[in-house]
Amino acid sequence: MRHQEAIFAGFGGQGVLFAGQLLAYAGMSEGLHVTWIPSYGPEMRGGTANCTVILSEDEIGAPVISHPLSALVFNAPSMEKYAPLVKPGGLLLVNSSLIAARTAREDLRVVYIPASDIATELGNIRIANMVLLGAYVTVTGIVSLDSAKAQLDEHLSDRQRKWLQPNIEALDRGATLAR
Amino acid sequence: MSQSIIAPEEMELAYAYPASLTRAYTHYCPGCVHGIVHRLVAEVIDELGIRERAIGVAPVGCAVLIYNYINTDFVEAAHGRAPAMATGIKRVNPDNVVFTYQGDGDLAAIGTAEIIHAANRGERITTVFINNAIYGMTGGQMAPTTLQGMVTTSTPMGRNCQLAGYPIRMSEILAQTAGAVYVTREAALDLAGIRKTKRAIKRAFLAQMHGLGFASVEVLSTCPTNWGMDPWAAMQWAKENLAAYYPLDTFKITDAVKALPA
Amino acid sequence: MAVQLLKGNVAFAEAAVRYGLQAYFGYPITPQSEALEHLSGRMLQEGRVFLQAESEVAAINMVYGAACCGVRVMTSTSGPGFSLMTEGLSYIAGSEIPVVVVDMMRGGPGLGNIQPSQADYFLMTKTAGHGDFHPIVLAPASVQELIDSMGLAFALAEKYRTLVIVAGDGSLGQMMESAELPPMQPLPEQRPVWAVTGAKGREPNVITSMYLVAEHLEQVNLRLQAKLAEIRKHEVRFVESQTGDAELLLVAYGTSGRICTSVLRQARQNGLPVGLLRPQTLWPFPEQRLRELAEQVRGVLVVEMSAGQMLEDVEHAVQGRVPVRFHGRTGGMIPMVEDVLSELQALASDLGVTP
Numbered sequence: 176m177r178h179q180e181a182i183f184a185g186f187g188g189q190g191v192l193f194a195g196q197l198l199a200y201a202g203m204s205e206g207l208h209v210t211w212i213p214s215y216g217p218e219m220r221g222g223t224a225n226c227t228v229i230l231s232e233d234e235i236g237a238p239v240i241s242h243p244l245s246a247l248v249f250n251a252p253s254m255e256k257y258a259p260l261v262k263p264g265g266l267l268l269v270n271s272s273l274i275a276a277r278t279a280r281e282d283l284r285v286v287y288i289p290a291s292d293i294a295t296e297l298g299n300i301r302i303a304n305m306v307l308l309g310a311y312v313t314v315t316g317i318v319s320l321d322s323a324k325a326q327l328d329e330h331l332s333d334r335q336r337k338w339l340q341p342n343i344e345a346l347d348r349g350a351t352l353a354r
Numbered sequence: 355m356s357q358s359i360i361a362p363e364e365m366e367l368a369y370a371y372p373a374s375l376t377r378a379y380t381h382y383c384p385g386c387v388h389g390i391v392h393r394l395v396a397e398v399i400d401e402l403g404i405r406e407r408a409i410g411v412a413p414v415g416c417a418v419l420i421y422n423y424i425n426t427d428f429v430e431a432a433h434g435r436a437p438a439m440a441t442g443i444k445r446v447n448p449d450n451v452v453f454t455y456q457g458d459g460d461l462a463a464i465g466t467a468e469i470i471h472a473a474n475r476g477e478r479i480t481t482v483f484i485n486n487a488i489y490g491m492t493g494g495q496m497a498p499t500t501l502q503g504m505v506t507t508s509t510p511m512g513r514n515c516q517l518a519g520y521p522i523r524m525s526e527i528l529a530q531t532a533g534a535v536y537v538t539r540e541a542a543l544d545l546a547g548i549r550k551t552k553r554a555i556k557r558a559f560l561a562q563m564h565g566l567g568f569a570s571v572e573v574l575s576t577c578p579t580n581w582g583m584d585p586w587a588a589m590q591w592a593k594e595n596l597a598a599y600y601p602l603d604t605f606k607i608t609d610a611v612k613a614l615p616a
Numbered sequence: 617m618a619v620q621l622l623k624g625n626v627a628f629a630e631a632a633v634r635y636g637l638q639a640y641f642g643y644p645i646t647p648q649s650e651a652l653e654h655l656s657g658r659m660l661q662e663g664r665v666f667l668q669a670e671s672e673v674a675a676i677n678m679v680y681g682a683a684c685c686g687v688r689v690m691t692s693t694s695g696p697g698f699s700l701m702t703e704g705l706s707y708i709a710g711s712e713i714p715v716v717v718v719d720m721m722r723g724g725p726g727l728g729n730i731q732p733s734q735a736d737y738f739l740m741t742k743t744a745g746h747g748d749f750h751p752i753v754l755a756p757a758s759v760q761e762l763i764d765s766m767g768l769a770f771a772l773a774e775k776y777r778t779l780v781i782v783a784g785d786g787s788l789g790q791m792m793e794s795a796e797l798p799p800m801q802p803l804p805e806q807r808p809v810w811a812v813t814g815a816k817g818r819e820p821n822v823i824t825s826m827y828l829v830a831e832h833l834e835q836v837n838l839r840l841q842a843k844l845a846e847i848r849k850h851e852v853r854f855v856e857s858q859t860g861d862a863e864l865l866l867v868a869y870g871t872s873g874r875i876c877t878s879v880l881r882q883a884r885q886n887g888l889p890v891g892l893l894r895p896q897t898l899w900p901f902p903e904q905r906l907r908e909l910a911e912q913v914r915g916v917l918v919v920e921m922s923a924g925q926m927l928e929d930v931e932h933a934v935q936g937r938v939p940v941r942f943h944g945r946t947g948g949m950i951p952m953v954e955d956v957l958s959e960l961q962a963l964a965s966d967l968g969v970t971p
Contacts, residue, residue, distance in 0.1 A: 203794045211792040236878030241952040406816035421822045427812035429684045430824035435677035442681025445665045446639050471670040
């Protein structure tokens with residue numbers, strides 16, 4: 176059964192909420208049930224931000240999960256908080272540009288990706304979220320990379336539209352590194 | 355035996371009961387000014403031909419039963435909330451003529467936020483505000499408009515403004531709001547004043563009917579029962595004291611309101 | 617209509633527009649402000665009424681005024697705002713006019729926080745204002761059910777001339793989920809006969825909740841209670857899962873309810889004979905069905921995002937027939953599947969219920 180749970184966590188402004196939404200849109204476009212739930216506290220305003228995304232062939236019960244199958248951590252505080260919570264056998268995707276630490280856990284699949292560096296290379300540090308998302312869909316196979324790209328085209332705001340191509344490249348770069 | 359020398363159809367009409375006033379006996383105390391102002395509102399509604407378009411919002415206070423006396427559609431608001439309720443009504447029924455009738459506790463104490471914001475939004479409603487400087491219905495406690503030194507059941511030694519705050523001049527405050535087009539204070543304490551009050555009420559309804567904005571008429575009034583005076587003495591006392599603190603004036607009138615037919 | 621990814625707050629607001637909402641009055645409060653924001657544009661676009669009030673007190677009285685005119689009207693808020701509205705809600709109940717209110721509950725008491733909670737259960741079902749009345753309280757558990765609740769809320773409000781509250785929580789409001797909106801429905805063309813519209817060609821209509829003569833007010837109360845009895849009889853709604861052979865019963869609503877569907881799934885995988893009763897109406901409460909189930913199961917576990925409010929209604933229904941346990945989180949915390957599961961397993965082992 177197709178089923179995935181992911182926590183996206185980082186600083187406000189790193190695009191963690193949008194990356195999560197894009198995954199939800201992609202899942203929906205492939206006919207899956209999806210939920211996306213943010214932490215919406217005052218910490219949103221410049222502090223840490225996170226969201227939980229669930230994609231499943233089954234109807235989704237609990238929309239929040241204490242031990243998710245995957246975590247995408249964008250900064251060091253998120254690594255500290257979520258690396259210990261991922262389910263054994265799960266996936267941890269680490270933005271190694273901003274996180275020097277390595278997890279001690281051996282029961283996880285861990286992928287270190289210098290997402291912020293790649294994003295800077297592509298001209299916009301804020302698209303590191305797409306690098307990690309590209310890696311995530313490639314490793315888990317929960318949705319296709321093409322679905323993610325199609326939804327990006329659909330949901331990128333007018334203001335951000337000029338960054339469509341670099342965003343797509345960022346997805347590709349993440350996917351390539353994760354293979 | 356006297357004999358009629360003029361046929362009825364040739365008589366000049368000197369008095370008629372307003373169609374917008376029901377025939378119910380009011381519950382007001384002898385000498386109360388509410389009855390006078392109710393009648394003025396009813397006469398204005400008649401003269402403007404809006405009885406079938408008007409919706410009144412009744413207050414909490416002595417005039418809580420106004421819907422038994424004025425013969426239009428009515429709703430009964432919670433204490434102080436008449437302007438909010440009138441806003442809801444006017445927004446969904448813009449073609450109706452919506453008026454509130456509030457006392458000083460209702461408008462100047464518990465409903466201060468609602469009246470100021472309704473005025474400031476320029477709600478196309480008409481407010482008649484009866485200021486008699488006391489809480490009548492609950493038995494004569496201090497109102498926000500009670501004068502310094504006035505004895506009430508909650509200021510037994512007279513209102514001490516150091517303790518109880520100062521009498522509040524609401525019309526002056528409402529006149530500061532951008533949405534108000536007509537804010538005036540009248541006194542229904544003698545014949546001339548009553549006639550002037552009626553003209554002001556009519557103007558306030560007309561302002562609404564022309565879609566101009568918020569209009570209110572404060573009416574200085576008496577409460578013989580709770581003031582402990584006979585009606586005549588109360589009228590005199592009000593003229594000397596209330597009108598001294600609350601000047602009779604038009605605090606705001608826009609050119610558009612001035613230009614309305616009298 | 618196609619399935620869309622919709623945020624709860626936007627979904628219920630847009631659903632209300634499509635179900636014929638004619639006027640909205642509200643005051644911003646987290647975690648439901650997206651609804652007010654959405655309506656601020658949409659209602660004007662549709663030529664309908666939207667107004668941001670100066671307070672929740674004013675908002676509910678604007679709603680009251682508009683409702684007296686016989687239009688479809690609503691507001692939405694969260695706990696602290698709901699507290700302020702209770703004055704108006706009581707007048708609305710006393711005047712017997714249809715009004716819909718959405719409460720996206722947040723952590724309390726006091727200013728509390730803006731995280732999800734279910735601690736307004738008492739407030740909505742039992743203490744929504746002074747005097748004897750109950751609103752109908754709907755408790756959706758998903759964005760789709762939230763959308764559907766809006767249509768049901770208007771229909772019930774108008775059918776019974778009563779107050780209907782849609783009870784969500786911060787997570788339901790903030791969550792995005794795949795759901796389908798209804799098609800745009802026509803606005804009601806006529807105003808009801810009792811509405812204030814101007815006394816043209818009829819006697820004046822007066823809408824009031826005041827009856828100074830005790831005998832009159834008692835008659836009004838008796839009529840109101842008779843209506844509530846009708847609602848109790850016809851409008852109880854709940855969802856039941858796997859109760860057929862259940863020896864243990866989970867009872868939870870809204871977000872806690874959907875969390876319990878995950879608990880149920882795992883418990884069944886472990887072979888535990890568990891069922892779930894998820895009330896979709898908190899008032900009227902599915903008391904009768906719960907009483908029947910209490911004859912069948914050996915224990916009940918109530919799960920809430922509160923210190924135990926619906927719990928009292930469950931205990932009242934079960935009447936001591938079987939043990940009733942409680943798992944609650946407060947302060948904006950959400951019950952976790954593992955924690956509920958271990959609570960359930962503890963209850964099973966205490967009662968000797970085995971896979």
